[in-house]
Each structure stands twice: as C-alpha cells, then as structure tokens.
Amino acid sequence: MKKQFFLIGVVAIVLVLFFGIRQIRSLQAKISQKNTNLAGLKTHLGGLKRLTESLALKKLKGGKLQEVPYFSEPQVNKALLEKFVQSSFSQIGLECQVKVGQEKVSPDFPSLVGIREIPLEIGVTNYSSYDQLIILLEYLKEYPFIIDLFTLGGKDVELPGKLKLKIKYYLPPGGS
Amino acid sequence: MILAIDWDGEIARVLLTEMQKDTMKVIKLLKLSREELAKYLSQEKGKLDIRLCGGFEGSVHKTILVPPLKDNLFKEAIKKETQKILEEESEYLYDELGKLEDATVGTQVRVMVVGLGRKHLEELGSLLSGYKPKSTIFTTHPVAVRTLLEDLGELKEDETVAFVDVCGIRSRILIYKGKEIRITRALPLPVQEDLGENDRLIKDIHQTILFYTETYPQDKIEKIVVGGSFKPSDFLEALKKKVDLKIVPLWAEEILQGSNEELLTYPACMGLALLNPKKFNFSLEPVSFREKRKNKRTATILGSVFITTLLFILGANVKYSLDWLRLMVEEKAAQGEIKKRESELKDLSTELISNSVETQPGWAEFLIEVAKVVPEDVTLSSLTVKKTGKKYQGEFTGVIEGKDKVDSFFRAEELRSSMNNSKLLTSPNLERKLEGEVLKFKANFGLKG
Numbered sequence: 001m002k003k004q005f006f007l008i009g010v011v012a013i014v015l016v017l018f019f020g021i022r023q024i025r026s027l028q029a030k031i032s033q034k035n036t037n038l039a040g041l042k043t044h045l046g047g048l049k050r051l052t053e054s055l056a057l058k059k060l061k062g063g064k065l066q067e068v069p070y071f072s073e074p075q076v077n078k079a080l081l082e083k084f085v086q087s088s089f090s091q092i093g094l095e096c097q098v099k100v101g102q103e104k105v106s107p108d109f110p111s112l113v114g115i116r117e118i119p120l121e122i123g124v125t126n127y128s129s130y131d132q133l134i135i136l137l138e139y140l141k142e143y144p145f146i147i148d149l150f151t152l153g154g155k156d157v158e159l160p161g162k163l164k165l166k167i168k169y170y171l172p173p174g175g176s
Numbered sequence: 177m178i179l180a181i182d183w184d185g186e187i188a189r190v191l192l193t194e195m196q197k198d199t200m201k202v203i204k205l206l207k208l209s210r211e212e213l214a215k216y217l218s219q220e221k222g223k224l225d226i227r228l229c230g231g232f233e234g235s236v237h238k239t240i241l242v243p244p245l246k247d248n249l250f251k252e253a254i255k256k257e258t259q260k261i262l263e264e265e266s267e268y269l270y271d272e273l274g275k276l277e278d279a280t281v282g283t284q285v286r287v288m289v290v291g292l293g294r295k296h297l298e299e300l301g302s303l304l305s306g307y308k309p310k311s312t313i314f315t316t317h318p319v320a321v322r323t324l325l326e327d328l329g330e331l332k333e334d335e336t337v338a339f340v341d342v343c344g345i346r347s348r349i350l351i352y353k354g355k356e357i358r359i360t361r362a363l364p365l366p367v368q369e370d371l372g373e374n375d376r377l378i379k380d381i382h383q384t385i386l387f388y389t390e391t392y393p394q395d396k397i398e399k400i401v402v403g404g405s406f407k408p409s410d411f412l413e414a415l416k417k418k419v420d421l422k423i424v425p426l427w428a429e430e431i432l433q434g435s436n437e438e439l440l441t442y443p444a445c446m447g448l449a450l451l452n453p454k455k456f457n458f459s460l461e462p463v464s465f466r467e468k469r470k471n472k473r474t475a476t477i478l479g480s481v482f483i484t485t486l487l488f489i490l491g492a493n494v495k496y497s498l499d500w501l502r503l504m505v506e507e508k509a510a511q512g513e514i515k516k517r518e519s520e521l522k523d524l525s526t527e528l529i530s531n532s533v534e535t536q537p538g539w540a541e542f543l544i545e546v547a548k549v550v551p552e553d554v555t556l557s558s559l560t561v562k563k564t565g566k567k568y569q570g571e572f573t574g575v576i577e578g579k580d581k582v583d584s585f586f587r588a589e590e591l592r593s594s595m596n597n598s599k600l601l602t603s604p605n606l607e608r609k610l611e612g613e614v615l616k617f618k619a620n621f622g623l624k625g
Binding site: 005006009010012013016017020021023024027028030031034035037038041042044045048049051052054055056058059064065108109110112113114115130133134137138141143144145146147148149150151152153154156170172173 | 471474475478479481482485486488489490492493496497499500503504506507510511513514515517518519520521522524525526527528529530531532533534536539540543544547556557558559560561562563571573
C-alpha cells in the first residue's frame with residue numbers, strides 16, 4: 001500500500017515535470033521565434049522610417065523623374081513604351097528590338113504602395129562603342145527605368161544583338 | 177488536557193487531568209471497558225494528549241552492563257544484549273544509569289532496558305482506534321509509577337524503595353533502586369477480611385522482599401510505599417511487623433488537596449499525567465503508529481514536492497506566457513507601425529520610384545572603372561551585370577594572349593590585382609584555363625556600395 005502510494009506520487013511528479021517542462025520548452029521555442037521575427041520587423045521598420053523621412057525630404061526638394069505617357073489600355077501602352085524605347089535608343093544612334101512584358105504589381109516595393117512594373121527585354125543590333133553604352137545607361141536613369149541586367153556578348157536575353165538589356169519600367173499607383 | 181490510561185488487559189483506568197501552574201487538576205476518574213473507552217473517546221471533541229501504559233505482561237525491565245563504546249557500537253552491543261533478554265518481538269528503549277568500575281572487566285556502563293511486546297503495544301494502540309489524539313506516549317506500568325514516586329519525593333537516587341499497590345484482585349509490588357526498576361510482580365491474591373501477619377497477601381509481599389534480598393544481598397530496601405485505596409491501620413501494622421521495614425502509606429489528601437482515596441487506585445495514571453515528555457526516555461511506539469507516521473511523512477514530503485513542482489511549472493508557464501503575450505503585443509504594434517509607414521509611402525510613391533532608380537550603381541563610373549582595371553592586352557569576350565536580390569553581380573569572360581604561357585599568367589594576375597585595388601569592384605573569383613598559348617579566364621565580382 002505504502003509502495004503503491006509512493007509510486008503513484010513519484011509518477012505524478014514525473015508526469016507533471018515531463019509535461020510541464022515540455023510545455024515550457026515549447027513556449028521558449030515560440031518566444032525565441034517571435035523574438036527573431038520581432039527583430040526582423042524592427043529592422044524593417046527602422047529602414048522604412050529612414051526611407052519615408054528621406055522621401056519626404058526629397059518631395060520637399062522637388063525634382064521628379066521624366067515619365068512616359070500612359071493610358072488605361074494596356075496594348076496601347078505596350079506599343080507606346082516600345083516606340084518610346086526605340087526612339088530613345090535611336091537618338092543615341094542605337095537600333096534595337098524591344099520585347100515588352102505584362103504589367104504587374106512590382107515585388108520590389110511594399111504591395112500596399114501599389115507600384116506596378118512593366119518588364120522589357122532589349123537587344124541592340126548596332127552597338128559600336130563603349131561610350132554609347134555609358135550614355136544609354138545614364139539616359140535611362142532620367143526615367144523610372146531600373147536595369148536588371150545588361151550584357152555585352154552574353155546570352156541571357158534571347159534577342160539579336162551584342163548589347164542586351166533587361167529593364168523594368170515602374171508605374172506609380174493610379175498611372176502616370 | 178491529558179488523558180492518562182492504565183490498561184490491565186480488561187479494564188482501563190482513565191484519568192483526565194489538566195495541568196494548572198505545575199499543579200495537576202483531576203477532572204475525571206473512570207474505570208472503563210474497551211468498548212466504553214472507545215465510546216468515551218468518540219464523544220471527546222477536543223484533541224487530547226493521550227498517555228497509555230500497559231500491564232506487566234509482555235514488559236521487560238532489565239539492567240545490563242555494556243562496555244563504553246562509540247555510539248554505533250554501543251547501540252549494537254545493547255541490541256545484542258537486549259535480544260538475549262526479550263522473549264518475544266518487542267519494542268525497547270534504554271537509559272544510561274551510570275558507570276560501574278570493575279576491577280576485572282574495567283569500566284562498564286549500566287543501562288536500563290525497558291521493553292514491551294509488540295502485540296501488547298498494538299493492543300494499547302488499538303484502544304485509540306478511530307480517535308486522533310494531539311500526541312501519544314506509550315510506556316509500561318512500572319515506568320509510569322516510577323514517575324509518580326519521583327514526583328512525590330519517595331524515590332531518591334541510590335535509594336531502594338518497594339511500592340505496593342493494593343487494590344482488590346489487581347495488587348502489585350514494584351521494587352526500585354533509584355531509577356532502576358528491579359522487581360515487578362503481580363500479587364494475584366485478594367485482600368482478606370481478617371488481616372494479620374499470616375495473611376496470604378502480606379506473606380506474598382514478604383516473600384518478594386526476601387527474594388529481592390537474596391538476589392541483591394548487598395542492597396537493603398529502605399521502605400515500602402503503600403499505595404492503593406485499601407490501607408486499614410491493622411493491615412499496615414501487620415505488614416510492618418512481618419517485613420520489619422519502614423512503611424510509608426500514601427494519602428490522597430496529602431498528594432492532592434480535596435481529592436479522595438480513589439485517586440490512589442490510579443498510581444500509573446498519575447505518573448503518566450505528571451511525566452515531562454521532553455525529559456521522558458521510555459516513550460515506546462506501536463509499529464502501526466510508526467508506520468502511519470512514516471506514511472504521513474512520506475505523503476507530506478511527496479505532496480510538498482508535487483505542489484512545489486506544480487507551482488514551479490505553473491510559475492514558469494505563466495512567466496513565459498506573459499513574455500509570449502508581450503512579444504505578440506510588440507509584434508502587432510510593429511506590424512501596425514509598418515503598415516502606417518507603408519501607407520505613408522503611397523503618397524511618396526513617385527519619390528520611392530525615383531529613389532529606387534537613383535540607388536542603382538553609377539553605370540558610367542562602373543564602365544569607366546572596368547576600362548581601367550582591364551589591361552590593354554586583355555580581350556573581353558563578354559561583360560554581364562545582373563541584379564541578384566538587392567545587389568548587382570558582374571562577370572567578365574575573355575582571353576589573354578601573352579608572349580608565352582608564363583606571361584599570360586602574369587597578365588591574369590595583373591587583372592586580379594587591379595580588380596582587388598578597385599574602389600567600385602569587389603575582389604574577383606578568377607577562373608583560368610590555358611588553351612595552347614592563350615589563357616581563357618572568367619572573373620566573377622560584385623559592385624561595392
């Protein structure tokens with residue numbers, strides 16, 4: 001009787017310890033995970049704060065990028081953007097083939113902001129000098145273009161030409 | 177309140193007392209059967225200090241000599257000696273009476289062992305069945321009477337005293353030598369009406385005195401203390417004449433003012449009531465009581481450990497749960513703040529795009545840097561810069577045609593060295609492959625900043 005009673009007591013203590021410690025460990029793991037998430041969120045928030053502050057300052061200073069005219073009809077816009085790129089390149093003396101992709105919400109910005117992007121692939125068929133390339137890249141920076149890839153002699157873009165580019169055109173929410 | 181019980185196997189003499197400023201106040205004197213005692217205890221509401229003593233049967237009082245040894249050996253020696261004198265399974269206790277110098281054996285310790293058979297102890301314990309006392313003391317009848325005699329001043333150290341308890345068919349004679357209990361004997365003969373020297377009870381007492389004198393020839397009995405309620409003067413005179421010893425009759429009125437002679441038929445109960453539990457060495461305990469106490473202690477320890485463990489686990493859980501809740505709140509707050517900031521970005525979307533465009537590498541500077549780091553005699557086959565995540569990674573491929581193989585390797589090292597020193601390009605991972613005199617290479621690099 002005494003032994004049974006003692007055994008029951010010990011088993012009860014062991015069970016409480018086992019399940020209790022398991023519960024504590026599970027909570028500790030959750031807390032650790034939450035701390036990591038929170039640290040990431042805080043870093044993100046810090047970056048956002050600095051960004052919003054610097055953007056607000058930029059807004060005060062003025063000075064916007066130039067924009068390509070934009071309409072509500074996507075097919076028209078595609079043609080317009082293709083035309084714009086070809087004419088811009090031709091101003092620098094470059095002939096090119098342009099492939100315009102589908103407009104979509106840009107993953108480069110928070111989805112809440114609603115910035116969209118149109119991907120473009122460009123193959124320059126008559127590239128002749130390094131200077132032309134420099135001028136072209138600097139020219140693109142005057143518009144809401146971002147260069148994802150440029151290559152001289154590479155095979156990353158399936159278009160003819162030695163100089164090839166993958167760029168994105170950003171559209172602010174509500175169109176330009 | 178103290179309830180002293182003297183159980184003779186059939187009748188329990190019960191004395192309910194209360195100590196008031198070191199004076200015993202008698203509340204009740206009862207003679208109860210087992211059933212009556214159980215009924216009496218069941219009606220008792222308050223918790224009592226209960227002290228019990230048993231009859232002579234199964235009890236052993238013996239003085240043994242043990243050499244002075246270290247604690248454990250001493251106990252072991254007493255155990256061995258005690259086993260020789262105990263006839264049945266008993267609980268026993270001992271008390272050191274002093275040292276004895278012996279010319280042949282050397283110094284010996286006199287130890288008085290008091291033992292009581294386990295079944296007799298259990299019988300005593302069973303008298304309390306169903307009742308939970310405040311405390312209990314179990315001892316033997318002679319030990320209880322010794323306490324009374326000591327308290328009355330009738331038993332002094334090294335004095336030999338006989339105590340005769342005459343009370344009908346349960347008369348007893350006990351002989352003490354100081355603290356030592358030497359003779360315990362029941363006198364089964366009833367008191368005769370016609371008392372005289374030839375009375376059988378008086379003869380019996382005399383025979384016991386003679387037996388003692390023969391057993392301890394060097395010792396002399398100082399007096400006979402006569403207790404009990406039966407003390408007619410002719411009995412006392414006849415006894416004195418027969419044994420030729422000082423006779424000291426006890427009178428209840430002298431012991432306790434206002435009490436009647438019946439009190440003297442409870443000598444063991446009085447002794448039990450008077451004993452000081454802190455100084456009392458012969459408190460025996462029935463095995464069942466000890467087991468119960470052990471079980472209770474085990475249950476208390478286990479219960480305490482269980483509760484402590486439970487509290488610890490609960491405490492830790494509460495702490496971590498609160499931490500978890502705090503982090504949840506902080507996370508929600510951070511998410512809210514992020515959403516707020518992101519919605520602010522809506523109004524700054526043009527600036528956001530502009531910022532993104534402006535934070536691209538300075539392409540002109542980059543291309544000029546490439547022209548600088550690539551030596552003139554190195555021919556580039558391709559130059560690619562690709563955005564990977566948030567960073568730009570670049571790759572050159574080309575050929576080096578030196579004067580010979582060694583020169584080509586030198587040129588490749590020059591390319592690596594100039595890229596290492598570049599302010600815009602990170603150190604390259606340069607792969608080289610010699611094909612004839614021509615060294616083909618591939619350099620992967622990153623853009624700084």
